[in-house]
Amino acid sequence: MLRLIYLKILLKKNTNSGMSLMESLVATVIISLMVVVSTPPLILAMATRIQNRRAETAMTLAQKELERIRLIVDTGLYEDNLLPPIATIGATQITNPNQISQAGPPNTVCVIGESGCTITNSNQAWWTDPSKEYFIQTFRTTGVQENVSIDRRVIPQTVVFRMGIRVYSKASFEDLGSLRTESAPIYLTRGAGERTLLERNDGENISARQRQFPLAVIYADFSRGDLIGSLRKYHEFIPPP
Secondary structure (H helix, E strand, O other): OHHHHHHHHHHHOOOOOOOOHHHHHHHHHHHHHHHHHHHHHHHHHHHHHHHHHHHHHHHHHHHHHHHHHHHHHHHOOOOHHHOOOEOEEOOEEOOOHHHHHHOOOOOEEEOOOOOOOOOOOOOEEEEOOOOOOEEEEEEEOOOEEEEEEEOOEEEEEEEEEEEEEEEEEHHHHHHOOOOOOOOOOOOOOOOOOOEEEEEOOOOOEEEEEHHHOOOEEEEEEEEOOOOOOHHHHHHHHOOOO
């Protein structure tokens, strides 16, 4: 509609005549209104596109970490210190796999390989790359153990467990200590600092900034299938209904 009005003003005069001051002002106002009206949707669409791209990257990073642990378990030649740390609720270790999502968010982040960066508990996370664009938190249940022979040693090995992976963006680092554990809702957004309302599975409503939520969350079961008692161990792992 605004464009039609503007065109009528331009066509009112022939090409050899100039525009009056009033016509110039009206045209300027119309163009300004068009810019004002069209800019917010463009910014909203751009911010949403960036957020979606970050979520895709975060899911890729989570899948890579999932496959790394799966490869370790499939070899069978591992000790428990190569697995993610055991998740806790407060000071209690999580044994029931159905409670894995209740593991708390990370409260510290470090760079693997640097002095003092040893992931020993589930509240620690690490940066995925030197540019510090994303950090990952991994954790697991206590699982079920079996005595196995590795390098002529018989050791207890966790052969069945449930693992959790959460990937946060660098924007989440600003809210370290008040992060959420539910996956970030993806919809039209004005940015990571925008406040959002999320309904949990238990019906509770959560109000938090977009950047406080992890961009990707994965829970998966791992089990050694090459042992004689693998099926029995897996049944032991599954909680009763």
